[in-house]
Amino acid sequence: MISTHPPLMAISKAIIVFPLLCFLSSTISILCDPYPLVCNETEKHALLSFKHAFFDPAHSLSSWSAQENCCGWNGVRCNNITGRVVYLNLFNFGLVGKLSPALLQLEFLNHLNLGWNDFGGTPIPSFLGSMQSLTYLDLSFASFGGLIPPQLGNLSNLLHLRLGGADSSYEPQLHAENLRWISHLSSLKFLFMSEVDLHQEGQWIESTSILSSLSTLILKDCELDNMSPSLEYVNFTSLAVLSLYGNHFNHEIPNWLSNLTASLLQLDLRDNSLKGHIPITILELRYLNILYLSKNQLTGKIPEYLGQLKHLKALSLKYNSFDGPIPSSLGNLSSLRYLYLYGNRLNGTLPSSLWLLSNLKTLEIGNNSLVDTISEVHFNELSKLKYLDMSSTSLTFKVNSNWVPHFQLEVLLMSSCQMGPKFPTWLHTQTSLRNLDISKSGIVDIAPTWFWKWASHIKWIYLSDNQISGDLSGVWLNNTIIYLNSNCFTGHISRQRLERLVRDGEYYGRYDETRQNSGPFAKFLLECGIDARYTMLGTPQQNGVAERRNRTLLDMLRCMLSNFSLPEFLWGEALRIAAYILNQVPSKSVLKTPYELCAAEAWSGPITHSQRNLILKPSVDLGEASYVLGIKILRDRANGVLKLSQRAYIERILKRFNMHNCKSTKAPIVKGDKFSKAQCPQNDDEREEMKTIPYSSVVGSLMYAQRTSLLDVVGFCDADFAGCIDDKKSTTGYIFMMVGGAVSWKSVKQTLTASSTMEAEYVACYEACCHAMWMRNFISALGVVDSISRPLKLFCDNSAAVAFSKNTRSISRSKHMM
Incomplete structure (x- = not known):
């Protein structure tokens, strides 16, 4: 007989499990339905005050509203239990302004990241040293200037500190007289300083080595000039990363580096003017996986003992003066992924062990005196290779025509290597290639039919100085920049296809390096019988693209x-x-005048515009003028003299404003004052009252006062960054002087919102240059100044804007400003 009742043990288990499930379900429901975090009201007001000190052109702080819970604001995080603000990350928010002391009210803030904003060269405020809860502080690439406050040494809980990366347009540069304050940051693990002037600090090693927890030390481009090579011992007990890139040590590699035996993993001493040899004490750094010694003045042979650093993954020795052969011991570095030996004086053949580095991704051995013959067998183990540079060597590359490599290259640089005479057919297997340089490689062959379709996916191609032939009539490359000069190509390239040979429709190689003579591309067009008609550089319609x-x-x-x-x-x-x-938009041509038909010369745009104005408004001949813009004209025809005088005009202006007997005084507006819309007349009574205030009329009248000088046109431009306190837009102002007097001027709010002082100044320069071109065309057409063909002078007081204006290349950051 089979029982249909459950066993007793099963019932007892159910009795035990059921209340447990009930308890868990209630607990889960409580955990899944918590009360929403509400931030502290004092901290909310502090953050709003912090926000109001900034100009936010990217609207990154748009979520920061008094009606919203600040724990949900962009870049803000609160403690899950207390609701207090503990995290503020405004990295790359595009903010412009100054730091507000309101941050001090965030008592529990432990993470503050203000990197990649624009603080306009203002000093780092000393009150940051009072924020004792901070464990993470990032002020890098934020355009701070001046002296680093030693009060930062009070942040005893700080673990991570990033400073520097200054904008060169701001002065003074961020600097520190010494680093003794760092020695008080006993918990610091990560220290990054970039472009911080430390040339006065001679004991930076002593100040940083005292930090027993420091694992990463990066002092990049800090004007350091001494690594204390005489020191025998330095107590960096926990240091794993040491980067001193871009300083000026000008001595040998110090021996104290060998003290960092067990901890150091990465050593970067690039671009430091280091001299001498690589010391054998480098072997003490037995766990090193990155060693960068490029761009120095190191000499001698590359030591064989480098092959004993078994953990090396990246080795860079390029741009030094090493000679002799490449040591075969480098083949023992089985973990090596990146090997840079470019730009030395290495000679001899390539060691066979080099081709056994199966993890190698980048191999740079170009610009050396290496001589060898390389076949497909050498590459059997290099299946991970992505970047191969053998350019400017005497290497010969001989492979079978049906060779299919195991690797997929992204960059192949083989200039001046012997690859010919046949065209390298194995290239069509490289579908990931971006840059290809096989110029001066001895190829004497016809470009295969597959090449042009394959090449359309490559960014840069150099085929120059070979004897490659083929018909270019069917060539159609999308965004490829290709150099074809000094070859044997034939065929007709249509204008439309010619524009597609180079990126963005620009003719690379139009001029040589002097910018005076025709470049290789222009000569190539001439050899092919192509009439190249260039349009104005920098215009959107250049070449009709x-x-x-x-x-x-x-x-x-x-x-x-x-x-x-x-x-x-x-x-x-x-x-x-x-x-x-x-x-x-139609572009109909204007009817030609008799002058244009006879002289085959078109009127300038300003003259045509003035002609239309004369047609629209009736004109009456009033005879010879006695006054023009307040200038009295005296004609002495007997002696052929024309005299100009403003004496009467200036006296009349002084009497008009009751200032003919006045003494000099200060202007009613103090430099730096700004007006808002609230200060403008708000009603009819106030507007009537403003009419009785003569200040603006005085300024306008005095603009016509001239002082005789050379017959030149000179311009002055300036910008008031974020001058409008209502919408934070900047103001463009410029004035052009001719023979010492003002002939044209303008002051107007900019239509776009500039994100930095340099950008506002650059926009002002751009608008002034446009007006200067108009003035030059207008005055040249009138013929009043013979020397107007010379470049006009435009003065700007912002060196960064001047440097940016001289850059003829159009980049993505500048397009919205033009």
């Missing part, structure tokens, strides 16, 4: 749409409509 014009339009629209806070889902429609309107 419509795509570039639309890209410029896209950058402009992004800036404007972001400024007006238009929802992103409407941006595509706005771009489509703008492009449609731009393509529909």
Whole structure:
């Protein structure tokens, strides 16, 4: 008989498990339905005060609203239990302004990241040293300047500190008289300083080695000039990463580095003017996996004992003066992935052990005096190879025509190697290639039919100085920059296809390095019988490439749409409509005048514009003028003299404003004062009252006062960064002087929102240059100044804007400003 009842043990288990499940379910429901975190009200107001000290062109702080819970704001995190702000990460938010002391009210803040913002060269505030809870502080690449406050040494709980990365346009540069304050940061594990002037600090090793917990020390481009080579022992007990890139030590590699035996994993001493040999004490760093010694003045042979550093993954010795052969012991570095030996005086053949480095991804041995013959057998073990540079050597590359390599290269540089005479057919197997240089490689062959289609996916191709032949009539490359000069190509390249040979429609190689003579590409066009007609450099319509014009339009629209806070889902429609309107704008030619027909010379744009104005407005001949803009004209025809005088005009202005007997005094506006819209007349009574205040009329009248000088046109431009306190937009101002007096001027708010002082100044320079070109064309057409063909002078007081203006290349950061 079979029982249908459950066993007793099963019932007892159910009795025990059931209340346990009930307890767990109630606990889970409590954990899944907590009360929402509400941030501290005092800290919310502190963050809002902190926000108001910034100009936020990217609207990164748009979520920071008094009506919202600050624990949900962008870049803010709160403690899960107390609701106090513990984390503030504003990295790369594009903020412009100064640090507010309101941060001091965030008593429990332990993480503060303000990197990659713009603090306009202001000093790092000393009050940061009072924020005792900080364990992470990042102020790098934030355009701070001046002296680093030693009060930062009070942050005893700090684990991570990043400083520097200054904007060179701000003075003074971020600097420190000494680093003794760092020795008080007993818990510090990570220290990064970039472009911090430490040339006065001669005991930086003593100040940093006292930190027993320090594992990473990076002092990049800090003007250090001494590594204390006489020291025998330095107590960096926990140091794993030491990077001193870009300083000026100018002595041998110090022996004290061998003290860092057990801990050091990465050593970067690039670009330090180090001299002498690589010491054998380097073997003490037996766990080293990265060793960078490039861009120094090291001499002698590459030591064989480097092959004993079994853990090395990256070795860079390029741009030194090493001679002799490549040591065969490097083949013992089975973990090596990156080997850089470029730009030395190495000679001899390549060691066979070098081809056994199966983990190698990058091999740079170019620009040496190496002589060897390389076949496909050498590459059997290098299946991970991505970057191969054998350029400027005497190596011969001989492989079978049907060779299929095991690797997929991204960069292949074989210039001046012997690869010919046959065209290397194995290239078509390299589908990931971005850059290819096989110039001067002795190829005497016809370019295969597959090459042009394959090449359309490559960014840079150098085929120059070979004897490659083929018909270019069917060539169509998308965004490839290709150099074909000094070959035997034939065929006709249409204008449309010619523009596609280079990126963005620009003719690379139009001029040589002097910018005066025709370059290799221009000569190539001449040899092919191609009439190259160039348009103005830097214009969106250059070479007729419509795509570039639309890209410029896209950058402009992004800036404007972001400024007006238009929802992103409407941006595509706005771009489509703008492009449609731009393509529909007619460009009808103006009827030619008799002068244009006879002289085969067109009127300048300003003259045509003035002609139209004369047609629209009736004109009456009033005879010879006695006064023009307050200038009295005296004609002495007997002696052929024309005299100009402003005496009467200036006296009349002084009497008009009751200032003919006044003494000098200060201007009513103090330098640096800013007005807001609230200070403008708000009603009719105030507007009537403003009419009785003559200040603006005085300024306008005095602009016509001139002082005789050379017949030159000189311009002055300036910008008031974020001068409008209502919308934080900058103001452009410029004035042009001719024969010592003002002839044209303008002061107007900029239409875009500049994110830095340099950008505002650059926009002002751009607008002033546009007006200067108009003035030059107008005055040249009138013929009033013979020397107007010379370059106009435009003065700007911002060195960074001047340097940026001289850069003829258009980059993504500058498109929205032009």
